[in-house]
Amino acid sequence: MTETQLVIIGSGPAGYTAAVYAARANLSPVIIAGSVTAGGELMNTTDVENFPGFPEGVQGPELMENMRAQAERFGAEVVYDDVETLKLNPGAHEIETALGARYTAKAVILATGSAYRELNLPNEKKLSGHGVSWCATCDGFFFRNQHIAVIGGGDSALEEATFLTRFASKVTLIHRRQELRASQAMQDRARADEKLEFLLDSEVAEIHGEESLTGITVRNTVTGETSELPVTGLFVAIGSDPRTSLFADQLPMRDDGYLKVEGRSSKTSIEGVFAAGDVIDSVYRQAITAAGSGCAAALDAEHYLADLESAAKQSQAADVTDAAVTAPVGS
Amino acid sequence: MTTEVTDATFEETVLKSDKPVLVDFWAPWCGPCRMVSPIVDQIAEENAEKLTVVKVNTDENLETASAYGITSIPALYVFKNGEVAKTIIGARPKPALEDELSEFI
Numbered sequence: 001m002t003e004t005q006l007v008i009i010g011s012g013p014a015g016y017t018a019a020v021y022a023a024r025a026n027l028s029p030v031i032i033a034g035s036v037t038a039g040g041e042l043m044n045t046t047d048v049e050n051f052p053g054f055p056e057g058v059q060g061p062e063l064m065e066n067m068r069a070q071a072e073r074f075g076a077e078v079v080y081d082d083v084e085t086l087k088l089n090p091g092a093h094e095i096e097t098a099l100g101a102r103y104t105a106k107a108v109i110l111a112t113g114s115a116y117r118e119l120n121l122p123n124e125k126k127l128s129g130h131g132v133s134w135c136a137t138c139d140g141f142f143f144r145n146q147h148i149a150v151i152g153g154g155d156s157a158l159e160e161a162t163f164l165t166r167f168a169s170k171v172t173l174i175h176r177r178q179e180l181r182a183s184q185a186m187q188d189r190a191r192a193d194e195k196l197e198f199l200l201d202s203e204v205a206e207i208h209g210e211e212s213l214t215g216i217t218v219r220n221t222v223t224g225e226t227s228e229l230p231v232t233g234l235f236v237a238i239g240s241d242p243r244t245s246l247f248a249d250q251l252p253m254r255d256d257g258y259l260k261v262e263g264r265s266s267k268t269s270i271e272g273v274f275a276a277g278d279v280i281d282s283v284y285r286q287a288i289t290a291a292g293s294g295c296a297a298a299l300d301a302e303h304y305l306a307d308l309e310s311a312a313k314q315s316q317a318a319d320v321t322d323a324a325v326t327a328p329v330g331s
Numbered sequence: 332m333t334t335e336v337t338d339a340t341f342e343e344t345v346l347k348s349d350k351p352v353l354v355d356f357w358a359p360w361c362g363p364c365r366m367v368s369p370i371v372d373q374i375a376e377e378n379a380e381k382l383t384v385v386k387v388n389t390d391e392n393l394e395t396a397s398a399y400g401i402t403s404i405p406a407l408y409v410f411k412n413g414e415v416a417k418t419i420i421g422a423r424p425k426p427a428l429e430d431e432l433s434e435f436i
Contacts, residue, residue, distance in 0.1 A: 138360075138364075
């Protein structure tokens, strides 16, 4: 059992930023970064063009490597393992990892991020890895000169779609509404891409294929008409849900499934437990807002630990005073 | 020990092997591949007697990758007597991988 001041769970921009701040405050934070997910979502992106400080843009994995190095420079310990169980007890939260390491922590920052949403259609799981994918940068290369469909209308969907036109013969972006949610800059870039076509007011009704994907059935959400699209690649980018399974039974959640925090702070309802990043943010969900949120959580945790320490000192002082008063009685 | 296998050596090293062979299909640009690679190395080291472990860079060995219909990486395929005996798509933590590979290790 390793006793710590602060354990941070998650290693996206929220987790690593919290680690930088906490390490600089001499809290020697331990970050459980994930054995195969360290660095979080940005590890699967290429160009990040809206993170301040990088006028020419930066590669997602490079940005995350830099954040990790910055945290480690100030004494944060990065552990490439996954949290298996988490018991939130004020004063000594208990963490056990998949590889069997055990920690207690006076404070915990939950920065577990979010997980890709699935279409929940028959064949989706079976053909996952055989034409159905969630990672354009990992898998785009295998769809050279093929027709690919991308599902979704947000920034990630448009980014994936424009990225995939490097490889594909054609990319069809399918979105269930007429309006896209993506930023104007992303939309402009996508509209200018000659290999990219838009199929709006449309959704995927069926996924076809035995060994590998052979096509999809698309339904018009206004008229209900269906049509066949013979794509051999299907990239799903319909958003994500907060990853809360580790603590969903211990902390109150909001109605939309996000972890509840107090006002603009990072405080959850259990003392010494703070949260940051996508797991509490249903609105902005950017690398930079997650980083800011991680900073806030570290500052909240720092104040909490300082208060805890001064309370302990006061009670120690009180014990000493008691001893001084009672000593003559015994003598 | 894990060795790099190419289109030219795949048949000899993988398909004709007496032992089961775990093939890690990867590429340099794939983040999850980089994450799972050291875990595959550990599994190789700890189970060297039972399992041969090799890596195929799909970037340089498209022929093998497309012969096995690889469209998502990392993809871990176990070959036994020249046939695909198990496929695992996507990076997993070590205990989960060991679980999936339990019949071979």
